[in-house]
Amino acid sequence: xxxxxxxxxxxxxxxxxxxxxxxxxxxxxxxxxxxxxxxxxxxxxxxxxxxxxxxxxxxxxxxxxxxxxxxxxxxxxxxxxxxxxxxxxxxxxxxxxxxxxxxxxxxxxxxxxxxxxxxxxxxxxxxxxxxxxxxxxxxxxxxxxxxxxxxxxxxxxxxxxxxxxxxxxxxxxxxxxxxxxxxxxxxxxxxxxxxxxxxxxxxxxxxxxxxxxxxxxxxxxxxxxxxxxxxxxxxxxxxxxxxxxxxxxxxxxxxxxxxxxxxxxxxxxxxxxxxxxxxxxxxxxxxxxxxxxxxx
Amino acid sequence: xxxxxxxxxxxxxxxxxxxxxxxxxxxxxxxxxxxxxxxxxxxxxxxxxxxxxxxxxxxxxxxxxxxxxxxxxxxxxxxxxxxxxxxxxxxxxxxxxxxxxxxxxxxxxxxxxxxxxxxxxxxxxxxxxxxxxxxxxxxxxxxxxxxxxxxxxxxxxxxxxxxxxxxxxxxxxxxxxxxxxxxxxxxxxxxxxxxxxxxxxxxxxxxxxxxxxxxxxxxxxxxxxxxxxxxxxxxxxxxxxxxxxxxxxxxxxxxxxxxxxxxxxxxxxxxxxxxxxxxxxxxxxxxxxxx
Amino acid sequence: xxxxxxxxxxxxxxxxxxxxxxxxxxxxxxxxxxxxxxxxxxxxxxxxxxxxxxxxxxxxxxxxxxxxxxxxxxxxxxxxxxxxxxxxxxxxxxxxxxxxxxxxxxxxxxxxxxxxxxxxxxxxxxxxxxxxxxxxxxxxxxxxxxxxxxxxxxxxxxxxxxxxxxxxxxxxxxxxxxxxxxxxxxxxxxxxxxxxxxxxxxxxxxxxxxxxxxxxxxxxxxxxxxxxxxxxxxxxxxxxxxxxxxxxxxxxxxxxxxxxxxxxxxxxxxxxxxx
Numbered sequence: 001x002x003x004x005x006x007x008x009x010x011x012x013x014x015x016x017x018x019x020x021x022x023x024x025x026x027x028x029x030x031x032x033x034x035x036x037x038x039x040x041x042x043x044x045x046x047x048x049x050x051x052x053x054x055x056x057x058x059x060x061x062x063x064x065x066x067x068x069x070x071x072x073x074x075x076x077x078x079x080x081x082x083x084x085x086x087x088x089x090x091x092x093x094x095x096x097x098x099x100x101x102x103x104x105x106x107x108x109x110x111x112x113x114x115x116x117x118x119x120x121x122x123x124x125x126x127x128x129x130x131x132x133x134x135x136x137x138x139x140x141x142x143x144x145x146x147x148x149x150x151x152x153x154x155x156x157x158x159x160x161x162x163x164x165x166x167x168x169x170x171x172x173x174x175x176x177x178x179x180x181x182x183x184x185x186x187x188x189x190x191x192x193x194x195x196x197x198x199x200x201x202x203x204x205x206x207x208x209x210x211x212x213x214x215x216x217x218x219x220x221x222x223x224x225x226x227x228x229x230x231x232x233x234x235x236x237x238x239x240x241x242x243x244x245x246x247x248x249x250x251x252x253x254x255x256x257x258x259x260x261x262x263x264x265x266x267x268x269x270x271x272x273x274x275x276x277x278x279x280x281x282x283x284x285x286x287x288x289x290x291x292x293x294x295x296x
Numbered sequence: 297x298x299x300x301x302x303x304x305x306x307x308x309x310x311x312x313x314x315x316x317x318x319x320x321x322x323x324x325x326x327x328x329x330x331x332x333x334x335x336x337x338x339x340x341x342x343x344x345x346x347x348x349x350x351x352x353x354x355x356x357x358x359x360x361x362x363x364x365x366x367x368x369x370x371x372x373x374x375x376x377x378x379x380x381x382x383x384x385x386x387x388x389x390x391x392x393x394x395x396x397x398x399x400x401x402x403x404x405x406x407x408x409x410x411x412x413x414x415x416x417x418x419x420x421x422x423x424x425x426x427x428x429x430x431x432x433x434x435x436x437x438x439x440x441x442x443x444x445x446x447x448x449x450x451x452x453x454x455x456x457x458x459x460x461x462x463x464x465x466x467x468x469x470x471x472x473x474x475x476x477x478x479x480x481x482x483x484x485x486x487x488x489x490x491x492x493x494x495x496x497x498x499x500x501x502x503x504x505x506x507x508x509x510x511x512x513x514x515x516x517x518x519x520x521x522x523x524x525x526x527x528x529x530x531x532x533x534x535x536x537x538x539x540x541x542x543x544x545x546x547x548x549x550x551x552x553x554x555x556x557x558x559x560x561x562x563x564x565x566x567x568x569x570x571x572x573x574x575x576x577x578x579x580x581x582x583x584x585x586x587x
Numbered sequence: 588x589x590x591x592x593x594x595x596x597x598x599x600x601x602x603x604x605x606x607x608x609x610x611x612x613x614x615x616x617x618x619x620x621x622x623x624x625x626x627x628x629x630x631x632x633x634x635x636x637x638x639x640x641x642x643x644x645x646x647x648x649x650x651x652x653x654x655x656x657x658x659x660x661x662x663x664x665x666x667x668x669x670x671x672x673x674x675x676x677x678x679x680x681x682x683x684x685x686x687x688x689x690x691x692x693x694x695x696x697x698x699x700x701x702x703x704x705x706x707x708x709x710x711x712x713x714x715x716x717x718x719x720x721x722x723x724x725x726x727x728x729x730x731x732x733x734x735x736x737x738x739x740x741x742x743x744x745x746x747x748x749x750x751x752x753x754x755x756x757x758x759x760x761x762x763x764x765x766x767x768x769x770x771x772x773x774x775x776x777x778x779x780x781x782x783x784x785x786x787x788x789x790x791x792x793x794x795x796x797x798x799x800x801x802x803x804x805x806x807x808x809x810x811x812x813x814x815x816x817x818x819x820x821x822x823x824x825x826x827x828x829x830x831x832x833x834x835x836x837x838x839x840x841x842x843x844x845x846x847x848x849x850x851x852x853x854x855x856x857x858x859x860x861x862x
Contacts, residue, residue: 061657061690062737063739082689084602084603084604084695085603086598086600099596101689101698103698106663107733107734108644108661110644110666114684117594125595129595153598155690155695161734162641162643162645163644164643164644231644367606399706402702403706403709410819411820412820520717522815530822530823533819533820534817535801535817535826537812537813537816538713539713542806545831548812548815549830552823552826556823
């Protein structure tokens, strides 16, 4: 940024350097990043295995049964949960439904166009659905109200509001926090009329069996690993990897969509970092959930 | 919407004319063009009407079907609007070109009828919470020569007037189940009270004045118009500003007044005309589309 | 209905628990103070919280919160126009897209944009377009998107305010800010900046003649109305009075919006220090 007011020699020098840096960044983005990675740090000042500051805000949407807003650096994701009543399928009469969907509206970045969900949004929705199923965070049996007749369907709608990389990690945090925040009204089935009756006065939380947390990594130049990539780092990297672990350090999901190969040793490194991240995030989530409960 | 290119000199000519309350085709600022209405033009609908206003021509068909009442209002039927901008009207509507205008028009129609007075929806209820009549109002644009809203609203009013809904009887069988029986007699039918169905008046701001029923040339000289739907009592059921310009609050108030005046005056002759046509019965000479 | 293969699908039909009880919504009283403590028949708008420049990826952005109504708007561009067949290349193109998050209303909405969303987008477009100096952006388009996170009433009015703030934050040249305000007429009395309950409860409440809503988009320093929309049934005088009330509401909002913009500008370009 050039300053228009009189400045000392030292200041002008710094200003010139800034212009040079900005030019270098636009002209040779990969070289720019490499020059930082060589020094074991990143353009935003982080270390290679350091996450961006993560903040969590829950229960801010009163029209949703449960909601959470997550910010990881610039990346912002909101999750709203709506519970509705429906009939279970014939194949699984004792189970309810969880329907997660991730949306990347054109609002969150210029790379997304209006219209039906693009490839990335579809892949993210499927990833979240897989995490829910494999981690067993919620047992669909718990969502059954009257076997074969009535059950809950939880619509978990996740929307990105600002896309600056690492969508999946933010989505999982938002989903878990919103599920913890969700309060469902009590539903009983009237024996005589066999019609459901809803008691909005009496609400209860969902039973969460596990607490999965995702940690995403990027591979630079086939060898350097970084965690929590920004949008720019994502586009420059040669491979991406997302590891999901729960509180007992069990792997729920390892998602590596193509890209360059990765040694087993490096993968183990990632899993260890993911396990540490799980503890950080579970602590953060519990703290926020408790503070909201205390405020009520 | 269909537009025409107007040169600067033409614009000045039109503007000066309107300033002196004399439009290119000899009308005053609050005059409509020649209007023709014919009802009962499509035999396979329950009610239909064709309206031509200058060179603008629209056809409205109404189909009554039995549906389920909306959960929030179990004792009322409802209306569904669909506006089809066919490529007949202008080549711009080819493919999906007319879709945007179609949704804009139908959304406005929903708003025009979104009140208790326009049409007695309770008359459309057959049995509360279970069955009601749903009136599908299909609008087809045949030709566009400006002022679509007004022509459509008049055609809808005429078609609703013309609508004949068969009478139904609810009989319950031994097990308490209800059955709907349609009357066999084709003349045994229900008519709708269309007295208070509103008409839309579009006022186009041209220069410092506003004109009713603008032609495409006049529309090209205007930056903004106001749509006002007015009932026979002079109440307003919907207003909407359209076009790329903004309007002074004072001129909006003037336009609302003018719209009320023009719209109120439109209803009585229209009802008279419709009743006259109806009274002719079978003797009426059908004109059809090419007349 | 065609199946949606691009999303995770749930059961074919499901019902909100609030519909199961099928209690008809209680008509709100049309006299006395309002549920949130505001006054009737007075230009009593909800206090608004506004912030600019929250979205890092957008050229300009704004977030507005009034009562339970929460929405954000982002502006991208000006960039090269997508439509090449446009005859008039001397002027820029403005596009608007307004959407409701599925969880934003008491009843869950669909991901697929309905005709209501498109109607809102169009009204937003018509309200904003007169204020933007589009002739300064030939051959390019400016994209405005609005996301409603929670619908707490008067959504369109706040969307207009929020979008114009985002446009200003993006540095798009404008003649003036555009502010929005709504009024709900309920018989003899009216409420300014209605909540969702007031918007939906009033209309089924009475059979009185004057029942309806007015939304106005207003350019305060030019004293021009760029958007006007009303429904329900009202006498001409009531409508005129409603429009006047909305304009008054907009003037109440004006200093708050100006402050937010000033704050954003200060942050983006700090004044030169005195050293």
